[in-house]
Amino acid sequence: MNQRITLERNGPVALIYIDNPPVNAGSLEVREGLLRAVKQVESDSQLIGAVLIGAGKMFIAGSDLNEFGKPLEEPQLPEVIRAIEQCSKPIIAAVHGAALGGGFELALGCDARVAAPGCLLGLPEVTLGMIPGAGGTQRLPRLVGIPKAIELICSGARVEASEALALGMVDAVAEGDLASFAVDYVRRLPDKRRIRDMNTPASDSAQIEQARAKALKAGRNRPQVSAAIDAVLDAATQPIDLALAAEREVFQRLRLSTEAFALRHLFFAERQSAKRIELDGIEPRSIERTAVIGAGTMGSGIALAILQAGLPVVLLERDEAALNKGMERIRADYDRRVATGRIDEARAEADLARLHASMDWEQVSRAQLVIEAVFEDLTVKQELLRQVEPLLDEEAIFATNTSYLDVDQIAEAAKHPQRVMGLHFFSPANVMRLVEVVRGMYTAPETISTGFALVRRLGKLPILTNNAFGFIGNRIYAAYRQQCELMLEEGALPAQIDEAMETFGMAMGPFAVADLSGLDIAWRMRQARSHLRDVNMRYVDIPDLLCEQGRLGRKTGAGYYRYDEQGRRNEDPRVTELIERESARKGIARRTFSPGDIVERVLTTMANEAALLMTEGVTTRASDIDLVLVNGFGFPKWEGGPAFWSARQPLASLKALQQQLAAVTGAGFIKGDLAMFHHLNAFSQSDAATA
């Protein structure tokens, strides 16, 4: 048919192979070829039907996302599906690997679906800011009912073959060779069996309402979630052709929304993040044995992450009580997951059997890679390295989980600093996907490559960063927090700023976060680094004053807020008073800030810091910065990250705001080159205009 689609005969049944490596994405060429193949099946009197099947590893993992930012070329997917439905002979889908998005919609357009064991089916469009646009919202409910369709489409869940069979999403799970099974299936299929001719099963309105409410909540009320729900509801009330047209219209609009561009940007950013020219050709060493030192908050979380990935870990402590507490935390996490049915007892036991807790340092010698998560103190970490290194194997890697210390200074305590690196996990380490992989000036490429590979093996997202204060994430976060503190002095209150940032979509406002993590951490750090303070930068005393009053955040019942017995945050007039007093003391006339002012100032600050990180060479990729903020700091993914955000702003106004920030922050404020991010917007500007 063409390069992507070939037709083979198996007796009277055609096998239509889709071959678009690596993931068989549904591209223009695939659609053209399919259309031709269907015509061939119709016109060839020797054929009684056909099977659509993927060559290579899967059926179709989704549509080519690159096409979604541009005007779509004909034939579009609905036309291909229409041809399949209108073909007088049955055409079935034989799915292996994955049938996702447009791939699953294509399968739904067929007369039956047979699945290889273990394959995955689903409609992830909502997670990419869109809704299914080729009938997914109309055909799936006819198979699984409205409530289940709402759940599946709004969550973008991938359903495994056996569950898909139970739900009715597929008609059979294949035994033996998939192609032969499918050919047999076509031979036995008496006639066409189009989903469009079926009635949507009636469902209980309470169940629908429940599914709706749950989906909206989990989907944080994003527009594509409610649009998907509305579309699915049409399946029960509208004639299918009207509903399909309505679905297509919404899809066409949403695929060009800022949100969809942002989510595609992050999707591609993740794919890019795995490809590092710096690591090209540098084979990671395979790591089978690990150790974690320090069983505190981070150490126990990291050990959990390692166990969950199926690796053994030695957990070391110098303090028995701390070790027991860490072990308890790990066990409690397993208990919780067993109790909620997420894993079974046997799996928990198998994982825990790989955990070896000890206070005997000799045990560290078993590890090929050690991660330390002891107190954040240079001397402690250096001492530890001196103590541990002689016990380690020649090749073993020592990774520090430090947040702010200088990885090079830590490495200087080692005989083999080339084997020292940073692996900066985020809290809770067993849950958060982000890990900054820190390359120090001594770190060998093989060390970095191995650390990078280990993080991926843990199922996490490794982002490469060079050694610098705060690496990528904490450095931007520090600048963000500082601007928010400046706004306090200039007229805003903590609750106003938090509300503005939460409305923008941050998981939590900066002052709520500060209260949660404890104000003393940053306080201690400011004290330790006071000799490094830039006298040309405005210094806000408010956080120090709160700490001096014993207001260390949630743990003391008060910080920027006052916390009631239920743990709810309340504004505190005493904090307001303190802030107003500080403004007066510094001779600053307080003014009002709109939520828009606050958000703009914060994001411009983040973008500015991001530009500085690039100029300084801490990172070479703007999209990595966006991934860090989204995956580690609760930045709303539908905004794409600070670099993506800034790319969408008119450069002149961004620069004007940057100028103002420089003026209020102090002479030490360095202006980053914000124009460097504008290429990130090339797509949306040209395409939104032409589509």
Ligand code: NAI
């Ligand atoms: P933590 O205070 O909860 O735990 C530290 C543990 O290390 C304690 O159990 C202590 O007994 C143990 N320890 C101290 N010195 C030791 C030594 N010489 N040998 C063996 N064990 C020793 O601290 P947390 O929060 O887990 O932080 C650990 C590291 O992780 C720090 O470097 C911190 O900056 C970093 N980090 C912390 C994050 C957080 O959110 N808490 C996030 C990312 C990094």
